Amino acid sequence: MTKKAAAVSPVLVRHVIWLGWKLVVFLSFALCFIALLRLHFYPDISSPTNSLSRTRWRSRIPRYNFDGPPKIAFLFLARLNLPLDFLWGSFFENADAANFSIYIHSAPGFVFDETTSRSHFFYNRQLTDSIQVAWGESSMIEAERLLLATALQDPANQRFVLLSDSCVPLYNFSYIYSYLMASSRSFVDSFLDLKDGRYHPKMAPVVPRDKWRKGSQWISLIRSHAEVVVDDEVVLPVFKKFCKRRPAVDTSKGKLNLKLQKQHNCIPDEHYVPTLIACFLFLSCQMSELEGDIERRTLTYTLWNQSATKMDNKAWHPVTFNYADASPKRLKEIKDINHVHYESEARMEWCQTNSTFVPCFLFARKFSRGAAMRLLSEGVVGPFDASLLLGNS
Ligand SMILES: *[C@@H]1O[C@H](CO)[C@@H](O)[C@H](O)[C@H]1NC(C)=O
Ligand SMILES: *[C@@H]1O[C@H](CO)[C@@H](O)[C@H](O)[C@H]1NC(C)=O
Ligand SMILES: *[C@@H]1O[C@H](CO)[C@@H](O)[C@H](O)[C@H]1NC(C)=O
Ligand SMILES: *[C@@H]1O[C@H](CO)[C@@H](O)[C@H](O)[C@H]1NC(C)=O
Numbered sequence: 001m002t003k004k005a006a007a008v009s010p011v012l013v014r015h016v017i018w019l020g021w022k023l024v025v026f027l028s029f030a031l032c033f034i035a036l037l038r039l040h041f042y043p044d045i046s047s048p049t050n051s052l053s054r055t056r057w058r059s060r061i062p063r064y065n066f067d068g069p070p071k072i073a074f075l076f077l078a079r080l081n082l083p084l085d086f087l088w089g090s091f092f093e094n095a096d097a098a099n100f101s102i103y104i105h106s107a108p109g110f111v112f113d114e115t116t117s118r119s120h121f122f123y124n125r126q127l128t129d130s131i132q133v134a135w136g137e138s139s140m141i142e143a144e145r146l147l148l149a150t151a152l153q154d155p156a157n158q159r160f161v162l163l164s165d166s167c168v169p170l171y172n173f174s175y176i177y178s179y180l181m182a183s184s185r186s187f188v189d190s191f192l193d194l195k196d197g198r199y200h201p202k203m204a205p206v207v208p209r210d211k212w213r214k215g216s217q218w219i220s221l222i223r224s225h226a227e228v229v230v231d232d233e234v235v236l237p238v239f240k241k242f243c244k245r246r247p248a249v250d251t252s253k254g255k256l257n258l259k260l261q262k263q264h265n266c267i268p269d270e271h272y273v274p275t276l277i278a279c280f281l282f283l284s285c286q287m288s289e290l291e292g293d294i295e296r297r298t299l300t301y302t303l304w305n306q307s308a309t310k311m312d313n314k315a316w317h318p319v320t321f322n323y324a325d326a327s328p329k330r331l332k333e334i335k336d337i338n339h340v341h342y343e344s345e346a347r348m349e350w351c352q353t354n355s356t357f358v359p360c361f362l363f364a365r366k367f368s369r370g371a372a373m374r375l376l377s378e379g380v381v382g383p384f385d386a387s388l389l390l391g392n393s
Pocket of ligand 3: 181182183184354
């Protein structure tokens, strides 16, 4: 017996040690797995500031529930403050607080509070992770994506309207709310530019030439399209590499400027979203209805100065509306526009939302303070109450 026991016990011991090791290994794997799961479901733990990755994870869940009415997210791209905040303040005053939300991308560190804003609606609505934006460069797209990513975190946000700091509303809140909610489509200005010299052949095959689109940067997206823009990891890198603005002429460089002027020139924000949406149609079959889900026009009216000479590149510029230009007659002309003509595609868009004919434009740019003041006093966004202005100044 003892012999047998003596013979058995080392085997048993080895067996126990072996089992112990297995347990340790198993436990470590289990712990790793649990940790991974936690990271996956609570990505904030790993990167509290990275709202993009957080949203990317969130956006893979197809449907969310939310209480209350669907909201419009107003996304302001500002250089610094919002000079027309008094007009927007009055606009939001006439809204139901549950029907909208506000996000502002401004210069990093700029805070909206009583010292920088005339309307409480903007207090602390700035993104905390905003970046330095160079106008006409890809940082502009990054800022748009940050705004969309942050706004996507609120499941009640169902429409995402991008606005500049010189944009004004042409109607009261309830009109704009029902206009946008009545349509299940995005409004993305998107057209072919036959004279285009901005497409870079190296963008192919990700962005083939026939998917290259141009359009106003001022878009309004439905939620699923906002997710497409935030999730994009394919088209953006191509843009960053091959769609760059040509540096401005620098007289101190003399002859070097000739070479500079021959460099490829591209303004990313005028191409990114329309091209992205056209590309998804091409890249991924599930998205094949994407371009069909958009109204191919912008909701933001811009008046271009066409008197500019061809030589002067800078002159092809939006006209700024001053007090005298914002007369009721002028405003009515803009609000009465019911179709847009895309010459390069011989396309006429009769403006519609959910198959009902509507005015084309809900917003307009670029408006000076004086012009915005005139809209306010004419009751464009709601009944005008002069005491509101006096009380806040
Ligand atoms: C909002 O504007 C629309 C159209 O301009 C008008 O019919 C409506 O009465 C206005 N609503 C409010 C609450 O002012
Ligand atoms: C707010 O949303 C509700 C529900 O969608 C809607 O009935 C109401 O008219 C909206 N209010 C305004 C001022 O647009
Ligand atoms: C669009 O119009 C149809 C028919 O009038 C209506 O049944 C539908 O609810 C509308 N869609 C939205 C999103 O309001
Ligand atoms: C249009 O551009 C021309 C030339 O740059 C300028 O003289 C004119 O004032 C501009 N018009 C408006 C309405 O801004």
